[in-house]
Amino acid sequence: MSRYRFAILLPALVASVGLLSTPDANARGQFVRGANTSVNRNFDNRGVENRNIDDRNINVNRNVNVNVDNHGCCDHYNNNWYYDHPVATAAAVTTTVAVTAAAIGSIVRSVPPSCASVVVNGIAYQQCGSTWYQPQYVGSSVQYVVVVAPR
Amino acid sequence: MKSTQSPRGTAPWRAVPAIGLLVLLTAAPLGCAVQAPDAKSTDTKPAAETSANVASSNATQPATATASDAGTVDAQAIAALDRMGAYLRSLKSFSVKGASTFDLVSEDGQRVEIPATLEYQVRVPDGLRMHVRSDHKEREVVYDGRTLTVYSPKEKYFATVDAPATLHELVNVAATKYGIELPLADLFLWGTPQAPNSAVTDASAIGPAIIDGVPTQQYAFRQGGTDWQVWIADGAQPVPRRIVITTTTDPARPQYATMLTWNTSAAPAPSTFAFTPPAGAQRIELVQVAAVEEKSP
Numbered sequence: 001m002s003r004y005r006f007a008i009l010l011p012a013l014v015a016s017v018g019l020l021s022t023p024d025a026n027a028r029g030q031f032v033r034g035a036n037t038s039v040n041r042n043f044d045n046r047g048v049e050n051r052n053i054d055d056r057n058i059n060v061n062r063n064v065n066v067n068v069d070n071h072g073c074c075d076h077y078n079n080n081w082y083y084d085h086p087v088a089t090a091a092a093v094t095t096t097v098a099v100t101a102a103a104i105g106s107i108v109r110s111v112p113p114s115c116a117s118v119v120v121n122g123i124a125y126q127q128c129g130s131t132w133y134q135p136q137y138v139g140s141s142v143q144y145v146v147v148v149a150p151r
Numbered sequence: 152m153k154s155t156q157s158p159r160g161t162a163p164w165r166a167v168p169a170i171g172l173l174v175l176l177t178a179a180p181l182g183c184a185v186q187a188p189d190a191k192s193t194d195t196k197p198a199a200e201t202s203a204n205v206a207s208s209n210a211t212q213p214a215t216a217t218a219s220d221a222g223t224v225d226a227q228a229i230a231a232l233d234r235m236g237a238y239l240r241s242l243k244s245f246s247v248k249g250a251s252t253f254d255l256v257s258e259d260g261q262r263v264e265i266p267a268t269l270e271y272q273v274r275v276p277d278g279l280r281m282h283v284r285s286d287h288k289e290r291e292v293v294y295d296g297r298t299l300t301v302y303s304p305k306e307k308y309f310a311t312v313d314a315p316a317t318l319h320e321l322v323n324v325a326a327t328k329y330g331i332e333l334p335l336a337d338l339f340l341w342g343t344p345q346a347p348n349s350a351v352t353d354a355s356a357i358g359p360a361i362i363d364g365v366p367t368q369q370y371a372f373r374q375g376g377t378d379w380q381v382w383i384a385d386g387a388q389p390v391p392r393r394i395v396i397t398t399t400t401d402p403a404r405p406q407y408a409t410m411l412t413w414n415t416s417a418a419p420a421p422s423t424f425a426f427t428p429p430a431g432a433q434r435i436e437l438v439q440v441a442a443v444e445e446k447s448p
Contacts, residue, residue: 034407037253041375081253
């Protein structure tokens with residue numbers, strides 16, 4: 001069942017990855033893990049960086065699953081220099097943002113392309129209708145925190 | 152030798168100094184005098200040094216441990232690693248370009264390969280500029296001995312934070328404080344105590360290989376949740392010409408492979424290591440890893 005919940009909602013996502021020719025592509029779900037990019041590490045923050053991210057508002061439709069702790073290991077999402085997530089994810093967020101009131105403090109990995117880049121008092125925001133996001137780097141990835149409207 | 156390792160974790164004689172002698176006795180029947188010291192050093196590595204990696208890989212992927220045959224550490228391979236590390240650390244400045252493939256893994260275990268380029272420009276001890284680019288993501292990292300900047304050309308967001316005085320410290324601070332683990336950070340760690348040979352559980356010399364027309368020697372290692380290979384150039388400049396890292400803690404075993412082209416006489420201009428925000432770029436925060444943790448629901 002979980003394989004099919006992606007089928008309707010993810011075609012744009014899949015298309016963006018260029019894998020539509022794969023028959024089972026729609027059932028793949030999100031790319032959640034990646035290879036280690038170094039051998040030596042005297043630190044181990046694997047799995048730490050995403051536990052905190054509140055993905056509820058982009059999981060509402062169950063179409064974008066960025067829960068990366070499923071496997072308890074190996075995740076380098078924010079250390080992944082090669083892939084954050086498909087641009088098309090933003091479309092899914094658009095829908096979700098329209099459906100749910102984004103909670104202040106919640107974090108998403110992308111905002112809809114229709115959002116406006118706005119600077120207020122020297123601070124960069126993305127304004128998406130009545131929802132305001134403040135971008136920040138977490139590791140090498142830009143994430144967006146829902147904040148109180150600055151004006 | 153692996154079979155003697157697992158019970159040792161709980162054996163009451165674990166801390167007995169005679170363990171070294173025991174290992175020697177175990178290794179002796181192999182009839183390889185050269186291997187014995189390496190086997191000893193591997194088996195008696197301080198628990199504090201590598202226990203995190205070993206423990207986590209064993210805990211998350213018991214199959215990995217059983218899949219490997221008795222780990223053997225070839226002295227020649229370790230010597231080559233040492234020589235490469237010493238050479239890399241002898242460089243005062245350099246630039247290196249990489250052509251990489253990076254494996255992504257989907258929720259249900261499918262691997263997809265992402266091609267990418269990587270470039271480092273380095274001034275020892277306090278300058279670094281990194282540019283990494285795939286079809287999906289592009290980042291620049293700039294460090295001048297005082298500040299560290301991360302920049303995304305597409306989003307035009309940059310973040311600048313205070314940084315330690317040396318590149319060596321930077322690699323660790325960036326990773327531990329900001330969750331920024333530089334790709335192929337090993338290039339800065341080999342030849343230092345942070346890339347201890349004791350972390351290598353298996354080392355093999357595979358043989359001669361031509362990489363990009365250059366004669367190299369291929370070596371294969373196992374270490375902390377990875378199987379990794381390096382092709383080290385023959386001659387007086389033993390640089391890694393190709394590196395392949397296979398993540399063995401992931402059942403899909405994703406790989407990161409990079410062909411490297413070196414300029415060991417590069418002398419980047421000082422401006423290389425200064426970040427000048429491009430027109431329209433906006434500054435945002437770089438969140439500390441600990442700060443992010445505190446936000447956990």
